[in-house]
Amino acid sequence: MVAQQVEAVTSPPPQESKRDQARRKRNAKGQTGVAYLFLSPWMIGALLLTVGPMVASLYLSFTNYNLFTAPEWVGLDNYVRLFTEDDRFLSSVSVTLRYVLLSAPLKLAAALAVAMLLNRPRKGQGFYRSAFYAPSLLGASVAIALVWRALFTDSGTVDTLLQKVGINTGGWINQPQYATIVIVILAVWQFGAPMVIFLAGLKQIPQDLYDAAAVDGASKWKTFTSVTLPMLTPVVFFNLVMEIINSFQAFTGAFVVSNGQGGPADSTLFYTLYLYQRGFSDFQMGYASAMAWLLLLVIALVTGLLFWSSGRWVFYSGEDK
Amino acid sequence: MGVQGSSPWRRGVTALSALAVLGAVGACGGTNDGGDGDVTIRFTWWGSDDRARLTEEAVALFQERNPGINVVTSYSAFDGYFEKLATETAGGNPPDVIQMDYAYLREYADRGVLADLNQFSEDQLGTEEITPLLATSGEIDGALYALPMGQNTHTFAYDVERWTETGVGLPEPGWSWEDWFDASLELAEATDGESVGLTDFGWSWETFQVWLRQQDKDLYTEDAELAFERADVVEYMELLERFRSEGASTEGSVTAQIDGAVENSPVSRGLAFADFSWDSTVPSFFSVLGRPVALAPMPRIGERVGQFAKPAMLVSIAERSDHKEAAAALVDFLLNDEDAGKIQGTTRGMPVNESVREAVGAELEGADEVVYEYEELLADELEETPPPPPPGNSTLKREWERLNQVVAFGQISIDEAADQFLNRAQQEL
Numbered sequence: 001m002v003a004q005q006v007e008a009v010t011s012p013p014p015q016e017s018k019r020d021q022a023r024r025k026r027n028a029k030g031q032t033g034v035a036y037l038f039l040s041p042w043m044i045g046a047l048l049l050t051v052g053p054m055v056a057s058l059y060l061s062f063t064n065y066n067l068f069t070a071p072e073w074v075g076l077d078n079y080v081r082l083f084t085e086d087d088r089f090l091s092s093v094s095v096t097l098r099y100v101l102l103s104a105p106l107k108l109a110a111a112l113a114v115a116m117l118l119n120r121p122r123k124g125q126g127f128y129r130s131a132f133y134a135p136s137l138l139g140a141s142v143a144i145a146l147v148w149r150a151l152f153t154d155s156g157t158v159d160t161l162l163q164k165v166g167i168n169t170g171g172w173i174n175q176p177q178y179a180t181i182v183i184v185i186l187a188v189w190q191f192g193a194p195m196v197i198f199l200a201g202l203k204q205i206p207q208d209l210y211d212a213a214a215v216d217g218a219s220k221w222k223t224f225t226s227v228t229l230p231m232l233t234p235v236v237f238f239n240l241v242m243e244i245i246n247s248f249q250a251f252t253g254a255f256v257v258s259n260g261q262g263g264p265a266d267s268t269l270f271y272t273l274y275l276y277q278r279g280f281s282d283f284q285m286g287y288a289s290a291m292a293w294l295l296l297l298v299i300a301l302v303t304g305l306l307f308w309s310s311g312r313w314v315f316y317s318g319e320d321k
Numbered sequence: 322m323g324v325q326g327s328s329p330w331r332r333g334v335t336a337l338s339a340l341a342v343l344g345a346v347g348a349c350g351g352t353n354d355g356g357d358g359d360v361t362i363r364f365t366w367w368g369s370d371d372r373a374r375l376t377e378e379a380v381a382l383f384q385e386r387n388p389g390i391n392v393v394t395s396y397s398a399f400d401g402y403f404e405k406l407a408t409e410t411a412g413g414n415p416p417d418v419i420q421m422d423y424a425y426l427r428e429y430a431d432r433g434v435l436a437d438l439n440q441f442s443e444d445q446l447g448t449e450e451i452t453p454l455l456a457t458s459g460e461i462d463g464a465l466y467a468l469p470m471g472q473n474t475h476t477f478a479y480d481v482e483r484w485t486e487t488g489v490g491l492p493e494p495g496w497s498w499e500d501w502f503d504a505s506l507e508l509a510e511a512t513d514g515e516s517v518g519l520t521d522f523g524w525s526w527e528t529f530q531v532w533l534r535q536q537d538k539d540l541y542t543e544d545a546e547l548a549f550e551r552a553d554v555v556e557y558m559e560l561l562e563r564f565r566s567e568g569a570s571t572e573g574s575v576t577a578q579i580d581g582a583v584e585n586s587p588v589s590r591g592l593a594f595a596d597f598s599w600d601s602t603v604p605s606f607f608s609v610l611g612r613p614v615a616l617a618p619m620p621r622i623g624e625r626v627g628q629f630a631k632p633a634m635l636v637s638i639a640e641r642s643d644h645k646e647a648a649a650a651l652v653d654f655l656l657n658d659e660d661a662g663k664i665q666g667t668t669r670g671m672p673v674n675e676s677v678r679e680a681v682g683a684e685l686e687g688a689d690e691v692v693y694e695y696e697e698l699l700a701d702e703l704e705e706t707p708p709p710p711p712p713g714n715s716t717l718k719r720e721w722e723r724l725n726q727v728v729a730f731g732q733i734s735i736d737e738a739a740d741q742f743l744n745r746a747q748q749e750l
Contacts (some may be wrong), residue, residue: 067411067431085748087741154578174577176730259400264577265730266723280404283428283715285411 061289071286078290089291091266092274099180099250099270102245103187110186111191111239115198116228129199136192144255145186149173152182152257173257176267183253183268194239201235202228241306248299251276271295355538357742360644361391364651366420366634367402369583369605372668379664383654385585389648399581403715410434410639418651421467421635426459428712429637430466436638436645437464441462446649447657450674454630458706459637469632470655471601471670472704475531476695477501477519478606479595480588481615487511492595492617494698498560501595501620505569508594514568520587522597523561523725524579526718532557534627534704545711547746554739558728565729573729583609600692601633601670616695618702629704633670667692713749720745 036043061078063071082089114132118125138144151157154171162169172178205228213223229236251272254262262269262277271291280287349408366376373396380392395416397405403425409415415434438459443449448456448465459467473656477492486490489507492500506519522528530540539548550698564570570586578585583605587593595617598606606614618626638648654661664675667689672678685693696703724738733741 066432067407068429068434085744154574170574171578174574176732259580260404261400261723262578263723263726264573265727265732276404280681281719283407 016058055125057289057292059287061287061293062165065285065289066283068283068286074286078287079294079320081287082290082294088266088269089275092262092269092271093267095180095267096248096250096271099184100244100247102180103247103250104240106184107188107191107243108194108236108239110188111194112198112232112236114191115195115202118195119202124280130195133192136190136197142252142256146251148182148186148253149257152178174264176265179264179267183250183257184254187247187250194243197235197239198232201232205231221242230315237306237310237314241303244302244306245299248302327564333408359389359391360647361393362417362642362644362647362651363393363395364418365395365406365416367397368420368668369398369602371431371605371608372396375665375668379649379655379661382660382664386654387647387650389457390644390650392447392651395569411642415639415641417639417648419637419639419646421459421637423458423632423635423706424710424718426467426635426637427461427709428711428715430461430464431712434640435466436640436642437466438468438638438649439465441646441649446648446653447674450657450676450680452630452673453630454703454705455673458632458709459635461709465502467632467635467637468652469634469673470636470656471633471667472630472673472696473599473601473633473670474628474631474696474699476603476616477529477595477597477621478598478600478603478614480610480612480617482612484508484589484594487688491615494618496617496620498620498622501565502564502569503646505564505594506567509568516587516592516594517568517571518594519564520579520593520596521561521565521572521576521725521729522681523558523729524576524722525597526721528578528597528619529557529721531627532560532622534629535625537625539707541707541710541714542668543708545750547743547750551739551743554742555735558725558735558738561725562728573726573731576729577726578704588614599631599633599670601667603692604666604668604688613688613691618689618699626699626702627704628699628702631704631706632673671696704720711750716749717742717746 050198060071062073062075064074064077065071065115118129118132122128135144142287147266152172153159154174156171159169159171169178172182195264209227209231210223213227218226224294249272251268254268255276258268260273260277262273274294275291275295278284278291345590364380366372368376376396377394380394382586384390384392403422406415406419410429419435421429421435438446438448446468448468451468455472457465458469459465479492481491487508489504489511492504496504501519508518509516526540533539533549533553538553543547561570565572571593575587575592579587583589583602586598588596588606589609603614603616619628621627628660636652638645638652642648652710655665657674657677659677659680662672662674662681663684665672666681666685671692672681681689682693720742724733724742727733728735728738
């Protein structure tokens with residue numbers, strides 16, 4: 001439609017009468033209206049459910065707000081308290097960073113590995129792709145996190161199997177040194193979305209590059225590092241940005257596996273989980289809002305850094321490099 | 322052109338039908354108000370499936386007797402209950418009848434969420450027969466924000482059959498902390514360390530309170546200040562540490578799995594013989610274990626047991642409720658009706674209405690009888706309920722639980738934990 005309008009403005013068809021033009025304009029206008037009508041559920045939703053609350057939370061982050069009585073303006077107090085008075089805040093930051101650094105690369109590696117496997121033509125390809133994508137559809141659900149909890153608990157399936165081979169861990173989710181790993185594994189297992197994107201990326205790599213590599217006698221590993229990976233860097237970059245943003249915001253797994261507590265001993269107290277506790281258990285909504293905005297800033301900053309660094313390692317075909 | 326001419330009309334229809342669909346979807350979210358003239362009230366509580374079954378049964382009887390009132394019930398485990406309640410309350414949509422916890426009462430009352438129950442006549446909501454030990458437990462500054470739903474008190478519940486099998490002497494009412502320590506070690510030895518004597522009770526803020534009261538201290542002063550010192554925290558945590566490190570209580574990785582559900586308690590899992598608990602949870606132990614548990618009073622330091630009659634849980638009515646009278650009728654029924662009492666047994670602790678208690682007491686059996694007898698045993702020693710704790714208590718309670726866990730895993734020292742705790746207390750009180 002926009003294109004139509006542009007066309008109408010830049011090159012009016014020579015034989016069009018004034019009346020025709022007017023009608024066309026009116027039509028375009030009418031169509032715009034309808035388009036907005038169809039967009040309206042989304043727009044109203046975005047305004048009321050996203051933008052509105054975001055603005056409200058920005059305001060609340062400068063107040064003391066306990067949910068029941070009117071917010072009271074405290075300026076930067078919440079932000080100052082985060083860094084000066086709150087040990088658990090700092091510990092939740094370090095837990096979250098560790099999680100991001102572990103889960104994002106591992107998940108991408110898993111996604112890429114599986115994508116390479118599935119990229120080769122074989123019988124039942126469709127089935128395998130669906131099967132490997134399935135965990136992503138299920139993985140974010142509470143039910144799976146509950147299953148995970150049962151699997152990795154003391155005397156759970158994993159513990160029992162490990163005991164059979166002589167490794168006695170005594171459960172994973174109940175010990176601080178293992179609990180985060182359980183949640184990382186849960187995240188890695190949901191590699192479906194990046195995998196699909198990797199698959200699409202792999203299809204884009206021109207076959208002649210591989211042919212040339214084969215002619216040159218490159219080994220498989222060499223082909224991977226010199227052809228596949230460089231050609232794939234735009235997709236890697238996209239996936240990396242998405243995964244890092246997602247893992248900063250991880251919540252469900254930690255919430256369900258630790259029963260909302262972030263335990264044992266705060267080892268799964270993710271940033272978002274602590275934010276939730278401050279807000280909904282301690283009724284300190286102002287404080288929680290400040291945490292939310294800080295998270296937003298950090299994610300923006302990290303994403304910005306990634307974009308800045310991308311000039312150095314992301315290769316777009318057609319570029320001269 | 323004919324087709325185009327008709328399309329605005331068609332678009333209109335499409336848009337309208339889309340709106341209609343959206344509207345219908347929205348409407349599904351509403352509650353079912355039943356027939357004309359009926360009122361619908363919502364009643365929410367926490368507790369086990371067991372309690373849910375009995376409560377639903379009592380509510381069904383209430384609805385049978387009050388055909389004009391619909392009761393929509395919902396329940397959850399204790400974990401998450403107050404998060405959900407806070408969200409609903411903040412959203413301006415609190416349930417009409419709310420099962421309330423003593424630790425949270427003041428936070429909700431002070432914030433104007435709860436209705437003053439003094440507005441109801443004795444006919445609407447009877448309070449005269451409520452046991453004097455608890456009658457004023459929901460009172461804050463002269464307003465009555467809650468009524469007790471049941472009376473309970475602290476106990477060490479133990480797996481009496483397994484304990485007897487080991488040949489170690491059963492606990493007696495006068496046992497000191499040392500006696501429990503010794504017995505615990507013997508139990509661990511008798512089972513080759515399979516299960517220890519006690520569940521680490523460091524998670525329990527209330528156990529600390531009893532321990533303080535045994536030394537004529539308490540958690541809070543009347544001015545909502547801490548009524549204990551750093552040295553008390555250190556001494557108590559050292560007591561816990563000694564139990565843990567010598568194998569008399571469960572280690573961190575076991576304790577970490579306690580989530581408030583009886584199913585997951587170390588006693589239910591066969592990893593410990595005794596567990597700090599409330600006598601009101603004993604029926605759940607019976608149904609989870611499939612065998613009886615017996616109840617012992619808290620270990621003592623000297624003579625004083627330090628326990629008090631606690632409102633096991635209270636019930637409040639939301640200030641914003643549109644149907645306060647119907648809500649009061651339900652509360653009155655649950656507390657004061659003999660049939661309701663018989664259905665509910667001791668699932669929320671001892672009935673608080675004295676004549677209901679008497680009527681119910683005569684017919685109790687199994688778990689209910691055990692609870693009843695335990696309360697009778699302690700009747701003379703039980704002290705009056707301390708005033709509702711200050712706001713901030715629920716945060717401190719969680720902090721206490723967390724710090725004890727961190728210490729149990731050896732991640733920080735007791736000294737650091739004590740510092741952190743007092744720090745937090747200063748911020749919250």
